[in-house]
Amino acid sequence: MAADKEQSVTGSASPLKDLLRCPFCSGPFDWRGIEDSTGNTESGILYCDCSWFPVVAGIPVLRRDKISEQVKSLLEGGRYDDALLTLIQPGIGLPPMWRFASFLPLGNYLRRLAREHRSQHWKNRFAMLLHRIAHGERIPLRKLLDEYYLEKDHNYYVLRFGQPRYLVALSFVNILPRSEKPILDLCCGHGHITRSLAQQAINQRVIGVDQSFWGLYVAKRWIAPEAYYVCCSADHALPFPDGTFSAVFCSDAFHYIVNKRSCVRECLRITQDDMIVLTWVHNKQIRIPHDGVPLSSTGYHSLFQDVPHRIVADEDVLDGYFRQQGPDLSMQPEVTVLDQKPLLSIVASTHKEIFRVHEPFAEPPHAKGRLGINPIYRIEETGEKQTIQLRRTFPTRFYEEDHSQYKQYMPENVELDAAILDDLAEGRLTSTVKQLIDQCVVLGMPEQIDCNPNVPVGADA
Secondary structure, three states, rough: OOOOOOEOOOOOOOOOOOHHOOOOOOOOOOOEEEEOOOOOOOOEEEOOOEEEEEEOOEEOOOOOOOOHHHHHHHHHHOOOHHHHHHHHHHOOOOOOOHHHHHHHHHHHHHHHHHHHHHHHHHHHHHHHHHHHHHHOOOOOOHHHHHHHHOOOOHHHHHHHHOOHHHHHHHHHOOOOOOOOOEEEEEEOOOHHHHHHHHOEEEEHOOOEEEEHHHHHHHHHHHOOOEEEEEEEEOOOOOOOOOOOEEEEEOOHHHHHHOOOOHHHHHHHHHHHHOOOEEEEEEEEEOOOOOOOOOOHHHHHHEEEEEOOOOEEHHHHHHHHHHHOOOOOOOOOHHHHEEEEEEEEEEEEOOOHHHOEEEEEEOHHHHOOOEEEEEOOOEEEEEOOOOEEEEOOOOOOHHHHHHHHOHHHOOOOOEEOOOOHHHHHHHHHOOHHHHHHOOOEEEEOOOOOOOOOOOOOOOOOO
């Protein structure tokens, strides 16, 4: 981690400064950087006509809450590490037994002390982990996420690059038109699609927006460091001038946004109706766990009634993907058909040429990046030194049920010549490697992610 701050200076803002506007007063920002002993001014404070907002690790935090106030004080006091940890710290709970403490004398007081102790213990442990990374120690992203999420609820992030929702999103990333204006990845999470957008873009900046600072920090540090990031809510005004972007992309998130009409209006404003793509959107007609606040296909049509658009079923897009075919946007499926589909994608644009059957992919989009074994597979011994066995291993029963499409394109077991690992390490596209890519057994992933499927959970590299 960076050293503590030593002095405040007036410095140049990040490349985001000229694009940003205050989401509360629409005014431009003045930047005051805070320099550390290495001369790094990635952190600082943005001032507008109505307020101020902290910037930590190059990420503006455009929120008004108590945490932002704490972070500002820490930055001004030269405590950069504490500011970062304050922003990324998850909610720290207590074991169920502490529920009964409220019936005891001083029970609530003891609960508060216990929570503060657990919180400080997490900070100390995680600060040490980040310190080791900052000093060059190679630690798998799986290890980092294990420590952050306390070995819970992180499988979606570790295994993202082979998930059906990721492949559907890639199908739409591939059809974005070229432009000099940047692309916005709305609700970008940990930056998996942000990375793909950056790979697709030519002479375009890609900006990721999310309300989770931790997700943005992971994206900037490990998943898609070539992009820029802003921490703010998608439920309110977006912090950009009219017509800033050529496209807004949002994957596996729109159904969680409560104020959907406001969000769509903002997306139309900042793109001037150029292009909006929403993928893996849940359908209210078919409810499933963790589906947020979805609408029916009729409801989604109403949101975009003032701009040309298409709503298609994700299962059809996924089927086309494995035929190396781009999405078919030539016709609008009937509402009665879409009502039977659990997951939908929406494309809205004033560019009518986008509404067609899109060309086949020149190469599988999921193969871009450093090739490695899909981390959902584990290597098992076969008894033969020259062969290895890959076994598809779902982390939980719920994960398996939520990703049943895996079984349609990923084999459960694969026996291979052990030399395949050397081929992948050297980037050799042999016929076997190409076949494994087609089955999503081999994926292209960021350089910063350890692709070794045998790294045990919680283990160092």
